Amino acid sequence: MTIEVRPIREEDIESFHAAVGVVARERTYLALLEAPPIERARSFVLRNIEKGYPQFVAIADREVVGWCNIPPASREVMAHVGDLFMGLLPQWRGQGLGERLLRESLAAADAFGYLRIELGVFAGNTRAAALYRKAGFIEEGVKRRAILIDGVFHDEVIMARLRD
Template sequence: MPAPLIRIARPDDEGELARLDHETWSPLHAVTPPPQPPYDSFFSAHAGPGDHRVAEHEGRLVGYVRLGFPTELASNAHVRQIRGLAVAPEARGLGVGRALVRAAIEEARERGARRITLRVLGHNTTARTLYESEGFVVEGVQPEEFFLDGAYVDDVLMGRSLL
């Protein structure tokens, strides 16, 4: 597959992104219940189109990354956080996730961030391996923070410098 086209999300992507969010939902990475129909509400006041980068392949959205702030505190404004990442099942293993992570890192740099962070569930080894390969390191673990699909799961905090 050629490299996916990464671009800023547009308001008219909302329906496709909601569909993708529903299609990719899994207790492997989600701590909230699965999205329910209708799937047309994806953007919010805190995460609009400009906070998302999407991956296109053959004219179809196959992934997204959401970038935001870890808190609303001014003292924390130098940090950006990956607040969501999804890749369509048919596009997994083709470099879409990596391209989206790199786009988030570049966007954070362009916005003047000194650090980028994320949270990932401990049992999501595929995502953890991807993040580690892009320079993220484990900075903390909250043991058994979530009870998902019948098991207690760690919340792993990862980050990296952008300097």
């Protein structure tokens, strides 16, 4: 099956929302328990499209099976910083798709003009951390007990990639 990696489109919103929900409900990879309400997801995606913020999706059989988005940090003094979020549906992991999504998204982020891209990854998600290191991210620290899901604390590793 051919996988297309491309910028998100308005017609992808519902499928993107569903994919986020699947990964969130795993309670292992995202600091979410479920996808945000569909209208919030719709507003987020439409804003990304309108502003040209990097947001790529992996499409298989017309459905979103993975995503990587890099919106700007929320404060004006951090306009040069992008916050990276990504995920893949379980059956698509371990096949190089995350690396493709990340590579395309980082190229778009560089073209957009970000000088710093940062992310947080669960300390136990060593595969994702290794992927980020391979893409030039460096560990900057650990937020101990930063995430609490179902009574279990998770440390969050903070990583960043700087561009000159």
